[in-house]
Structures are given as structure tokens and as C-alpha cells.
Amino acid sequence: MQFDKTHIQIRNRNENELLDIALHVISRFPVQIFLSFALLAIPLLVLNNFLIGHILTLDYNLALQMRTSIVEETYTSSDISYKTFLFLQVILIIIEAPVASIFSTIMLSKLIFNETPTHSSIIKTGLKSTWEILGSLGLKRGVLFVVLLAALMRTPDNITRGFILASIVLTFFIFIWVRGARPFILEIILLEQSTAESDNKMSLKQRSRMLHTTVGGNVFGRSMYGLVVGCCLTICLHGCLTFLAVNLFTETGTMEHLDLTARWIFPIACWLAVLYTSVVRFLNYLDTRILLEGWEAELKIRSEALRIKQRQPLGTNW
């Protein structure tokens, strides 16, 4: 890598600086980043609707039909299913966030180091690491959720559903903890092409331990901070998108279609926040490597070496 030909100045930054810089990165390469992210985010948006849409459809429609007869009960019923849907949507999106940002991460890594990648090339690069991603993000971190969600789809009994929902919430918090401690797995797989076992290279586990444990507290803190910022950004984006939807697409100026909000506007806001946090995560990854591998020091030393090579021989003027 040529550190002196990057689109980001190589130096250590704090968390807030990285969050600010991420905005500039997105505004410098908006089309490439959005398109590469949309390649996976849009299918996942549809998939999520398929996975948990039944909660909203069944209960909400039932509630709407019953609204004329038993007002209070139906209101409560629709309210609960609406909130359950939103909550599960958030959980799913947080789980799928690394997967959705596969192509955008590859794209960013190329763009930052001044390459001009095509979408086909980044797809090829992403597909090369399919098994590693499935293994570390799917099997280790995602499979339990899929099982629980499948159980939720198949269970008509309310008590069992409640139990499964509680399990999902518990698993989710463990998941957040694990991912907060090891946030750069995707970057290690995609950008350093690490595999589970390798003879001549560091294995995925070794590299992950080296990167995550050396400055573990810092990595975890930044990861959690990114999550909080992502949540705040989601709320702001949701408000903004709702405002636009109400003013552009409704005649009354009021949002009556809760179904539309829940199914599309809220997830889109979430995915946009995920896009932003994936850029922040990538910058965090770079920052961690700058810190651990001394990129900044190397740049300065190399620049000094270049200056010495161009300077007149020793003895004249130091």
C-alpha cells in the first residue's frame, strides 16, 4: 500500500474526528459507495420483510378489521405487533449490517488507496471470501438468530412466542457484546484475505486477536460509540424520511399508513445509518492499523528518507 497516495490523510484520529471524516468520505464518493452498498442492502431489505412481515400483516390486519367492534383491545394488539415488528427489524438489520457492507467495504478500500474498481471486480473479490464470511459471520454469529426467527414464524402460541422473543433479545445483547469486541472481522477477511488456516500467512484467528486485543478497550469503546451514533442517526433519518413522505406523497399531510412506515421508511432509515456506520467502521479499522502498525511514523520516516536522498552530500550543510 502506498500511504502517501491515499484519499485520507494517514494519521491517528479520535472517534469524533472519524465520524466527521466519514461524512467527507461519503460526499467524495457518493455514487460508488451507495451503489455498492445497495447491491446487498436492497435484497436484505426484501428478505427481512419476508422473514418478519407476517407479524405486521396478521396482527395489524386483524386489528384493523376489529377496530370498529372492540376499539381498546385492537388498538393494543396493533400497537404491540407494530412495536414487535420494529424491534425485530432493528435486530435483523444490526445482525445483517456486516454482510450488507461487504461490497461497500471493498469499494472503499480500493477508492481510499486511489484505485478505480469496477462493480464486477468488487463482486468477484467479495465472492472469493464467501466461505470465510459465512463461517465467521453466518455460522458463528448469525445461525442462532435464524433458528429463533424460524421458530417464531412457526409458533402460534403466544406464551411460546414471548419466550422466543425473550431469547432473541438475550442473544442480541450477547451478539452486540461479541461484535463490539471483534468489530473488524469483515475487514480482516476481505482486505487482508485472511483464511481460517494458512501455512505461510497469519490465520484469521491470529490476525483478529492481534488487531482486537492489543488495543481491545479502545476498539470496544469505539464500536459501542458507533452503535449509539448509528441509533441516533437512524432516529433522525427516520424523522426526515417520514417528513418527506408525508409532505410529498400524502394529501392530508398526516401519516396514516403505519404499515408503510414500518415496512419501508423505517428500514430504509436504518440501512442508511448502517451505510454510514460501515464507513465509520472502515475508518476505525484503518485508524487501528495506523496505530498498531505505525503507518503514520512510516510515512514521516519515508518522507524524511526522500528528503535526505535529494539533499546534497554530508559535510556541507546539515
Add this chain to the structure above:
Amino acid sequence: MQGFSRIHKYCLLSQEDSQPLLFFGYDLIEVKQLSLTDFPLHRIVFPIVRNRQASMTQDIRGIRDAIDPIDGTISIVTPENITFDYHVAGPFQRAFAFLIDIGIRTAILFGLYILSLIIDYQLGGIGHAMFQVVQLIVIWMYGILFEIYMNGQTPGKRILGLRSVTVDGKPMNAMQAVLRNMLRMADTFPLVAPAAFGVNWGNSPVFQLSFIPTFMVGLLVMSMNKRFQRLGDLVAGTMVIVDQKQSTQGLHDVRHPNVLYIASLLPANFKPDQSMSQALAHFIDQRNRLAQQRRDEIAKHLAEPLCKQLKLDPNINPDLLLQALYYRAFVSDAQNEVPLTVPLVASVPTSPIGYAQSPYPQNVTQPQVLQNPPRQAPPSRPPTRGNIL
């Protein structure tokens, strides 16, 4: 000759034949699809000498290919040709200052509200009316007054080390303070009703009149300009910068016998200049975090040309050489120490893998930071952070 693209302030490149055209004294800001008739011909100087064309074209291509790296820093050149680097504060750095200010403002309003209740109790309905007026003044004048009287800072900005200045880096005037604070509301748009978030507080007047700011206009505008200016800043010609903080880490103790021996091999008149000292200080600051292989890898870049120029043995451990240079730059003059002339250990101990392993023999302590080194003539210790490239 039609169709130029902007390359540099004074340079245009024809898109047809890539030949450079120089415009002296013509300040080209945005030039696209121009014809020569757009410029007075007497101001245009065609490439003068043919053999200079190649290098000139190369230079201009260099400018075209050069990347302007994203960094929260902007440079301002004064009329005296002195460059100041300012670190501009983005939305997330400013958000905390804003929250602190909101907290202080709310506390003031709460105090005033209590006062108004007391006045109401004593004098009748006058307290409430007074509170309404004072509330408006506090909300609108808080930022203006503080920024005028505290040189571009509010309490929140002062706590976090931020400051509002003009885009030229000068202190802003009262009119600019008024303008940027009056337009603060525009950055909070769009305002949405709580119902958009599924919150329903019934038909109370508080619920009907309350709006939640999303700040998306501010965020969008700030992300689209290099100085992170919000709408108010753009109108007033101001920006928010981070007050520079010098990091003071103290000197690192590098007095290992091998280092001292290498230092004694350096020419007596050799002293790293400021730029090299800065690079060395940065390297020594970071080397404790690096594996020995990585230390050598980085140090090799500088050690190789230095060995050649200083006529040193090319097999000297590069990491030790850089430590010796650091010693020469910051320590030896200060402490008047004569370098030990012990023979160089043939194989310098290294730790091939791992960040925490020592490159020194077990009986030698790790380099430590001298918090208050006794110094007779303190050397100018450069800041360890900052861009020198």
C-alpha cells in the same frame, strides 16, 4: 481550442492536445468549456519554449493526478506568506459543545422560571410575562453574547476547546456572531411531530405544538463543504476550529549501550534538523507498540540513505540507528553525556513476533519516559502530532 478543464489557479489544459496554457494574473475559479475569446488575449501566454513544454505538461499532469487527501485540516496563507493549519471541527465534535450549551441554557431558564414564580406570588401576573420576554432573550442571545464576549466561544465550546473564527482564521465580529446564531434554527430542519416516531401523547397542547429537530439539513450542508460549515457559518463566513493542543509526552529513555555506541559513530557535527527530529520523535513515540520486525522495517527507510551519507556500516540495526539519532537530537546535548564507547553487540537481540516483547537483553530495562529530564538547554521538542508532509 475549445474545452478546457480547471487544473490549477493559473493553469489551463486543453482537452484536445493536453498542451498547457498559462494565464498570468488571471484568477480562474471555475472554468469549464471555455473558448479563447473568453479571455483577453494579451493575458494568455502560450508555452514559450518548445523544450520546456514536456516538463511543463508533466508538472501540470502531476497537479491533475495529485490527490487532495481528506483531513479535517485546512491551511490559510496570510498576506505575509505564512501558512497556518487549522483543524476544523465537524458536526460530531460540535454536537457535544451544543449539548453542553443546551444544558446550561436550560439551567438558566429553569432558574428564571423559579424566579418568575416567586415574582408571580409576590406581585401578581407580572412574573410570567417577564419570564416570557427573558426566555426569548436567553434563547436567542445566549450564543450571540457569549461568542462576542468570549472571542468566538460559548461555555460548551470552551470546555471542548472549540472556537468560531472567520474563514480567514481571524476573530469574528459581532455581526458575524449574530448571523451565525440567528440561522441556527435552519440547521435543525426538518422538524417533525412526535407522531412520526410513534409517540402519542393524546390531544394535549404540549403534544400538538411540540416538534422534534432532526438536524438533517445541518448534517447535509456540513458534510458537503470542506470546512464543515453549517448554514449559519456559510452566511456569516465563519467556521469552527479546534484550538491546537500541544502534546507533551516527555523524552524517551533510549540510553542502551548499543544505542550509545552507535551515537558515538555518528559524525561530531551531525545533528538532525527540525524536520528529521520531528520524524524521529514520532517514530520513538510509536515504536513501543510495534513488533521488532515492523520497527526495523520502518527504520530501514531512513537508515539506508543515512548510512550511505554518513558512511556508516550498512549492517547497523536500523532501529538502533534511529534511536541513536533520537539520542543525538534530544538527549545528548541536553544532558552533556559522553556516549559510551562499548563495542557493538554483534547480534542485536530482537523479538521476531509479538508487540510486547523487548528488543533489549533481559537485564536491561525497557525504555521509559522521562517525565522531567534534567535539561540545561532544553531542545525544541517538536509536537508529536500533526502533518509534516
